[in-house]
Amino acid sequence: MAAGNTTVTREGYVPRLSFRQTVGTGFLALCMAGTMVGIVFLVVLLTDVWRDGVGFLRWEFLQNFPSRFPERAGFQSALWGSLWLIGTTALLAFPIGVGAAIYLEEYAPKNFVTRAIQVNISNLAGVPSIVFGLLGLQIFVRGTIGIGPSVGGGFGRSIIAGGATMALLILPIVIVAAQESIKAVPPSLREASYGVGATRWQTVWHHVLPQAFPGILTGTILALSRAIGETAPLIMIGALTFVAFRPEDLLDPFTVMPIQIYNWVSRPQADFHDLAATGIIVLLVVLLSMNALAVFLRQWTGRRYGR
Amino acid sequence: MVGGVTGDTERTSTGPGTGVAAATAGVTFQSNTAEDGEDAVAPAVEIRNVSLWYGANQALGNVTLDIPRNRVTALIGPSGCGKSTLLRCINRMNELIDGVRIEGDVFIDGENIYGPEVDPPDVRRIVGMVFQRPNPFPKSIYDNVAFGARINGYKGDMDGLVEESLRRAALWDEVKDDLRKSGLALSGGQQQRLCIARAIAVNPEIVLMDEPCSALDPIATQRIEDLMQDLASDYTIVVVTHNMQQAARVSHRTAFMLAGDDLVGRLVEFDDTNQIFLNPNDERTEQYITGRFG
Numbered sequence: 001m002a003a004g005n006t007t008v009t010r011e012g013y014v015p016r017l018s019f020r021q022t023v024g025t026g027f028l029a030l031c032m033a034g035t036m037v038g039i040v041f042l043v044v045l046l047t048d049v050w051r052d053g054v055g056f057l058r059w060e061f062l063q064n065f066p067s068r069f070p071e072r073a074g075f076q077s078a079l080w081g082s083l084w085l086i087g088t089t090a091l092l093a094f095p096i097g098v099g100a101a102i103y104l105e106e107y108a109p110k111n112f113v114t115r116a117i118q119v120n121i122s123n124l125a126g127v128p129s130i131v132f133g134l135l136g137l138q139i140f141v142r143g144t145i146g147i148g149p150s151v152g153g154g155f156g157r158s159i160i161a162g163g164a165t166m167a168l169l170i171l172p173i174v175i176v177a178a179q180e181s182i183k184a185v186p187p188s189l190r191e192a193s194y195g196v197g198a199t200r201w202q203t204v205w206h207h208v209l210p211q212a213f214p215g216i217l218t219g220t221i222l223a224l225s226r227a228i229g230e231t232a233p234l235i236m237i238g239a240l241t242f243v244a245f246r247p248e249d250l251l252d253p254f255t256v257m258p259i260q261i262y263n264w265v266s267r268p269q270a271d272f273h274d275l276a277a278t279g280i281i282v283l284l285v286v287l288l289s290m291n292a293l294a295v296f297l298r299q300w301t302g303r304r305y306g307r
Numbered sequence: 308m309v310g311g312v313t314g315d316t317e318r319t320s321t322g323p324g325t326g327v328a329a330a331t332a333g334v335t336f337q338s339n340t341a342e343d344g345e346d347a348v349a350p351a352v353e354i355r356n357v358s359l360w361y362g363a364n365q366a367l368g369n370v371t372l373d374i375p376r377n378r379v380t381a382l383i384g385p386s387g388c389g390k391s392t393l394l395r396c397i398n399r400m401n402e403l404i405d406g407v408r409i410e411g412d413v414f415i416d417g418e419n420i421y422g423p424e425v426d427p428p429d430v431r432r433i434v435g436m437v438f439q440r441p442n443p444f445p446k447s448i449y450d451n452v453a454f455g456a457r458i459n460g461y462k463g464d465m466d467g468l469v470e471e472s473l474r475r476a477a478l479w480d481e482v483k484d485d486l487r488k489s490g491l492a493l494s495g496g497q498q499q500r501l502c503i504a505r506a507i508a509v510n511p512e513i514v515l516m517d518e519p520c521s522a523l524d525p526i527a528t529q530r531i532e533d534l535m536q537d538l539a540s541d542y543t544i545v546v547v548t549h550n551m552q553q554a555a556r557v558s559h560r561t562a563f564m565l566a567g568d569d570l571v572g573r574l575v576e577f578d579d580t581n582q583i584f585l586n587p588n589d590e591r592t593e594q595y596i597t598g599r600f601g
Contacts, residue, residue, distance in 0.1 A: 110405050188442040192502070194403060196455030196509050197432030206454070207444060 016063035016113040040270040049284075059284040061278055065244040066260065070271035075279055078260035080161070082286070084247050085256055086228050088163025089170065094220055096167070097174030098209075101216075104175070106204050125172035133236025136165025149251070160250040164232050168247030172224040177219020181212035212296040222289040225287055257283045301306050317453060338396050345421055348401065350416075351376040351513055351543035357396055357411035359389075361404070366392050368571040369411070374513075379544045379579065381558035385553060388564040390547045392546045397545065398434035399427040415513070422568060432459055435506030437516040441498030442488030443505070444489020448473075451501055455509040468508060476504035477534055496527025509544070514538065517542050517544040520553065532557050551596055553583050563592045 056070075064074020101119075108114040138144050140161035143154025155161040185208050193203040234256055241263045243255040257279060264276035350373035359367040366390045374397075376379050382390040397413060398418060411420045415506070420430045427571045430499050432455075443451050452469045461468065465511045473479040478500040482488070490501050499519060506514055516535070520528040535544055548554050554561050561584070562577040576589045593599055 002600075022548075053323070169492060188438060188440060189444065191400070191403070192437075192442045192444060192505075193439070194400065194428075195431060195436040196458070196505060197428045198455075198458050199428050202458050206458070211445065 001212060006258060008200055027036055032288050033148070047286075049277045051168035052274045053279070053281045056275050056278040059276075063284070066242055066263075070269060072273055073150050073272070073275055074092075075257070075260065075263075075282055077246055078250060078280060079259045080246045081239075081243065082256040082283075084159050084226055084250075084265075085162050085166060085234075087165040088159055088250065089226055089227050090220070092163060092167035093170050093174050093223070096222070097171050098178050098216055100175045101173075101178030101182055102209075104207065105179050106200065121172050125176065128232075129169055129211055130232045130236060132169040133233030134164055135168065136236045138234060140164045140290055155251065157240070157253050158251045159247055159254050161280060162234055162239060162254065162256075163250075166227045166230065166235055169230065169233060170227050173223040173226070174220050177223065181215025181219065182208060184215065185211045212226070214301045217297050217301065218294045221290055223298075225290050228256075228287060228290070229250045229283070230257055231256075231262060234259060238272070311358065320372065321434070329417070333598055346374050349375055349414075352397055352413065352545070353414040354393070354396070354463045355414065356413045357393070357409065359396065359401065359410075361405040363492065363567075367396070367547055367570045368573045370564075370572075370574045372544055372574060373575055374543060375541055375560060376543050377541070378559040379539045379546060379557050381554035381561045382547045382564060383549075383554050383561060383595075384564035384572070384575075385600065386549075387572070388566045390562075390564050392515050392572065393564070394517055394545060394547050397429045397513065397515055398436055400431070400436065402427060432509050434513045434515060435509065435511035437471070437502050437506055437519045438513065439518045440522050441495055441502055442499050443493070443501050445489065447487045447489055448490050448493070448501060449486040449567075452504050452508045455505060459509055461509075472504040472508040475507055475538070476500045477505055477530065496530060498522050499523060499527070499531060500534065503538075504533075507538070511542065513543040513545065516544065518547050518549060528553075532536075551584075555580060563587075563589070563595060565595070566589055 012017070018223060061074050062079060063076055064072055065077050067073040104114065104118065108117075139147075141154045141157055145153075145156075147153070149155070155164075189207050190203055193207045198206070238254050239259055240255050241259055244251065245252075247254045261276045261279040261283065264272040264279065267273075320531055343533050352372075352374035353375070354372040357366065357367060357370045370389075370393055372393075382394060384390050385479065396409065397415075397420075397541075401407045403411065409421065412421055414420070415430075415433060419425070420434075444454060449469055453465055455470055456465065470479060470483075473482060478497060480491070481497060482501075483598055488497065491577070493501060503514070503519075520531050523531065532553060535546065537542060539559075546554075546558065558580045560577065561580040563575045563583060564572050565575045567573045576583060576586070576587060576592045583587075583592060587596065
């Protein structure tokens, strides 16, 4: 192209800037509306639950066991059942899930088998929870493969059976979250460690895991938050709806908060409906506390040595 | 010495170029006199017929090179010529990448680091590495330097080792008041010197540097260059650089590499740095150093 011959036309542009700005404003309004839908429904839900449930919200509610009389009915067995169950689930799911993630990210060869495992883990995350309930019933409660102390070879309708089932349910989420955190550790950090003669194990243990830990923790706690609200698989494995004692042992039968809430809602008396609302408030407080813990732990573990 | 390799390790591959039979691996080469006068001692690293493939793509073609002891050797060449890849063959760093295949041998003190009984971490303790971008661990300055020594079972005076390593890396005076500070809180140039301190804290014989100044400003670059020359009295240094002035300033020997149309990187010329820059033998070398391509 010969220099000087080209003529840059300054015509033919139709900027219509005010129109483009109007479209932009409309787009903004749509996005804000999308946000508002979520917020409005949450506020409606919370105020409704609060109005119904605040009447029964007192210490006795947390101390009493279920009762035929609404004024004496309480949440103690359900609250403790949930805490025991979540504790057991966490203890099982965390080490297994992190171990699987480390293997898949740091050790497994990138071949067909690994990819197949990867795809199946992702698929498992989408399996309905009731299916995990069936699996738990067969393996952990009845003990088809004979791992527990009960007559049938299973754990019976116990906390350990429920916790193991829940652990299976959230395992895919924990594995994927841990894998993402491990992937996010910069390769330069691994190289630095290998570069001074560290073995693979030393590199993973001293550098990759500490760096990935906040993310792994957050993912695990969010998965546990999902587990604490699950009902279907626990009904399937036979968690009881009326438990008048606090579980003291992994082999004790149990109930959990969502089951107790469901139980109250399904009764005809209006007072029990209000009790259910109170139960929901307690469940939400536990949930929010867990999420707050996740945020706190992420900040606290991430702050050391300024990242 | 690379541990774990016994003197009578059987070799089917090319022996070291110094003419000593493979059976005497494990004996030092101090008594050996090479033909050319400048490198009277045996080379620290002997690269023999090394070829490398990333999957199906060949990246290095049959490179043979002797790296002199206690000297700075520069690897130069345009992007994609395989100089970083060759550097990483010297401490078996390439094997961390999936699908890499390496042929040929690399001898350090006469021992083949690709021998069947050699464990890569052992090689990497003898051959330290400094990377393109400073990559201190997100730990304290002290722990950055001490990590390598700890994992390699160092039982001596750790405080002394940390101080000595930081002094050798010309960083001690700037950080001695707060060794608990995060390594990431230092400036880029300081971080790179911390990485050098970390590399020499495990007492390597050879230090590889992969474009160590490319992320640094000119003043920090000069400090690293001075440091390279200081360190050459005790370590064998191999530096990959894009900066020809840097190669000319710091190195004793320079290797020029180039990838042909097949994208396979090959060694074009290897000689004294003065010779390469003032009177290169190969036309392509001359074209590169005069800036006509690359």
